[in-house]
Amino acid sequence: MDSHKHEFGGELRRRRERAGFSLGAFAKLIHYSKSHLSKVETGCAAGNREFAQKCDIALEANGALLALMRDRPHRRAGTRTAAVTGLPPVTRHFTGRERERKAIVAVLRDMSTEGVCVLSGMAGVGKTALALRSAWDVADLFPDGCLFLDLDGQALAGAQATAHDILDLLLRLLGVPGEQIPPQFDARANLYRSRLRGKRLLVVLDNAAGTAQVAPLIPAEPRCSLMITSRNKLNALDDAVRVNVDVLPHAEAVTLFRAIAGDRVSAAPDELVARVVQLCGRLPLAIRIAGSRLRTGANASLQDFERRLAEETSRLGVLDDGERSVAAAFALSYRELPLDQARVFRLLALHPGRVIETDDIAALADVDLEQATVLADRIGDTHLVTHTADGHVILHDLIRDFARALPEVEEQGAAVRRLLDHNLQLTRTSDEFLAPHRYRVQLDLPDLPVSSTALPDRESALAWFDRRWPTLVGLCGLAATQRLHRHCWQLAFLLRDYFFQSKLWDQWIGTHRTAAAAARVAGDNRALALTLNNLGIAYADRGELEQATGHYEEASDLFREAGDEHGLINAASNMAWAALYLGDHERAWHELWTAGAAYRRLGNKRNAAIALRGVSLAEVELGRHDDAVAHADESYDRFRELDLPLDMTMSLNSSAWAHFRADQHELAAERYRLAAASASDCGSPYEHARALIGLGNVHAAAGRSAEAQAEWTRADELHPPLDQRMVGEARVRAGD
Structure with missing residues (x-):
């Protein structure tokens, strides 16, 4: 064990006991946990200069303790990652919440607690906005950065993101290259805790589905903090400090409504505004939608708006009840959309990604990029969609649920096929930059939108893949659920080279499993053989050679039945590589030599x-x-x-x-x-x-x-x- 730790810890304990402080009393005095103080004194933890300075002041050591910390060995050069502050901006109409903000900030400032704060409350109550406002309040206290993840945004094809998935994303944000992220859950968790050691960092996890999703993400480092928002109470997080987020107090609700509605209600009587706010249930999301409709002229007057809201007797009951209240408010805004905007809004719900780029909107709606931009902007005016800084559209999960509950657009099937053909075209042309000599199947894209264009160069293709791969994974799942099996396996096939380069093994294996199932359902044995062969490569690249060999063997049988010489050679070559790594060197030599001759014959x-x-x-x-x-x-x-x-x-x-x-x-x-x-x-x-x-x-x-x-x-x-x-x-x- 490090002699420095013992020297500092021993001196700290001697001075604390001489001053008459118990372990618990001194921990409370310096605002650190009792367990962390004990570990430092016994040499099990190293402490840091901030910790030493607090101890030095509290014990009036006149710099003696701080001097001992000054001798602490430095980290090896190059191991510290740059601070990342990924907090989204706070809405400029954020109103009130002073009591909740003080409670949250107190938790995040106090290093004597476990540093986990859970914000829970009904849907639409403003948990995310409050979390972001509070995170920005304390951002300067976290010199190593503030990370933000919307856990709903990581859900693909209807499946909730697991702690295993989230650890992959957090490790990447912490500077770990994709190829260095281990596939095993425990290994990822260990690496995550190791990366946080010695740091002062805040992690904000938005829209957690349950305790199992976030409990493994609690930092072991006492100077790091975790803030979680959830519609659930997450009761199993025993040590978390909880902040209940309720509807707005009456005065704050009125202030928010007037800020959103602007000049349309500047002269309106307080009593009338109060009634409208009360009919909205003082729920922030409902208030914002109501104010937006007024500001954009959706109603002739505030009086008319009040009457319409009051007439919706069934809707009033929903407005007081969680997600149904949000749906009722969304419905009011939706009915005011022109027919072309309403059509696009319903089509957006078909998209599997939370962030939707303009070219995908154009593909869904069968319009050009300029028209897609204008339509998205108009829908954004009603707050049914929001926009990112780079112009992409975001559908909140509740808005997506609302849109999917609406009557289907007659052309829904054609819209999905256009979206898939568009992304298949882009994926193919991008993959050609990554692996120009790779064998590829011929694509049949009868529904390819006229607005589809290829990317110009390798750099653009890589940037597109980096940004778009979550959507592409979701599209594989969408194609499978829509029984568009050809689209499913071809998209997975074209993602292989990017996944190999980025070492996104989980996504590589997941898409190819989905694709294999789709090929089986379709009875397309050639597609199944191609998919299984690539699935084997994924497992082999991850070091799971026995699993890889099983997929190669099944692929080989299918290629042989189909009379596919090229595929049969590929499978044989892949099995030879597996044999080489498994120690069967003579077999590997013979089969690789044979495969090489066959490849030369085929050019x-x-x-x-x-x-x-x-x-x-x-x-x-x-x-x-x-x-x-x-x-x-x-x-x-x-x-x-x-x-x-x-x-x-x-x-x-x-x-x-x-x-x-x-x-x-x-x-x-x-x-x-x-x-x-x-x-x-x-x-x-x-x-x-x-x-x-x-x-x-x-x-x-x-x-x-x-x-x-x-x-x-x-x-x-x-x-x-x-x-x-x-x-x-x-x-x-x-x-x-």
Whole structure:
């Protein structure tokens, strides 16, 4: 255990006891938890300068305790991620809530509590607005950032986001690259807690569905805080401080209504405004919708509006009852929409994403981009939709429920097909930039909107994928539920290369499982074979080789039945790679050599070169080192002709590995250095780490242990430990 921890903790305890403070009394005095204070005193926790300064002042140590903290070893350079403040802006019409804000701020300021605050209340009561206002109130207290996640916004195809899904998003926000996020739940949770250690950070989770979704996300670091909003009370969060968010007090409700309605009610009698507000149940969302209708001229006068609201006797009952109250208020606004806007509003409910981009609106409505922009803006004037800073449309979950309860648009089926064809076209053209030499199926897009255009370059394609992939995952699910099976499996097929590059393994596997089920229902065995083959690649890339092999074998049988030679070769090649990593080297060599010859015969140059690189790796394990070097270098030359930098990097590493096992260490070091530089240029932390481990192995073999450890440390900083079954350099480092 760190001697510094013991020195500081021991001195702190000695001074506290000499001053006559019990552990609990002193913890309360310095506003830290009793458990954290105890851990610091016993050397189980390190503390920090802020903690030391509070102790120093409270015990009148005249800087002695602070001086001890000053000697604390610094973090390793490069491990601290930049502060991220992702809080959305607060509505300029935020009104009141002073009591609730004070309660929330007190929880977030006080580090002696568990730092978890739950805001609960009925739908539409303004929990999100209050959470954001309070978060901004204390943002300066969290120098390491403030993160915001709408958990409803992470739900895809009707499935609620799990803690496992949310950990993936939080880790990315905390600077963890996708390929470094482990697939296992416990591993993700451990990495999340590790990333928060020593930080002062606020996490805001909006629209939590239940305790199981958020309980694993509670920070273990006492200086971090978590604020949660939910329509549920989340009773199982025993240690959370709860703030009940009720409807607005009468005076605040009137102030909000006048602010929203503006000049239309500036001269209206207080009594009339009070009656309208009361008919809205003093529910903020209903008040906002009512005020917006008045401001945009939806009613001739405030008196008329009051009468219409009062006539809706059934609606008044709903207005006092959760989600039905919001639906009633939405219905009033919806009836005032012109026919073209009402049609688009109902079509928006078909979209699976919470954020809807203008080109998707155009596809749904079968209009051009300019018309789609105008229609979205007009609907936004009624607050039935809101807009992001970059002009995209957001449908709140309750508004979406309301829109889906409306009568279906006659062309609903055609609208869904247009949306899917549009996104299939964009996904295909974008995928061509990511993997230009990949085999692709021919798309049949009879409902492709005239407004659909391709992206211009690789950079734009990557940015589009980064922004759009949640919608694309949702569209796979939508296609399946609409029994549009061809759209479902083709979209999943085209997402493979992006998921491989970004290491979004969960989404890769999820979409392909959905696609496989769709292909089975459709009785399309060729589509099923293609999907299962790619599903196997997903599992293999995640290191689950036995699972991958099962999918490859089923795909191979289907390709054989269909007489698909290209597919059969792909499945055989993939099984050969799995055999290589599982230790069946002779079989792997034979099948990869056979696959390479078949690829050359079919003119598939990239796959032939990939198979040749696999042959080299098998030859290393079989002790045929001269052949291994020759074949690795030949594969490099082929990839260079095709201008494929990542594949060139992988071949450089394979050549270095072959030289190393042939005891040609200087040549190995030369190749590893070239591979490290190439990996850095093409943005592959995985191959870069492999090259550095190889360089460390060269140093270790020459007895240069310090140099070896330096290279291995650099590799560990770039990427989590590489799988020893799949990377020979990792086995050598481990002493195998």
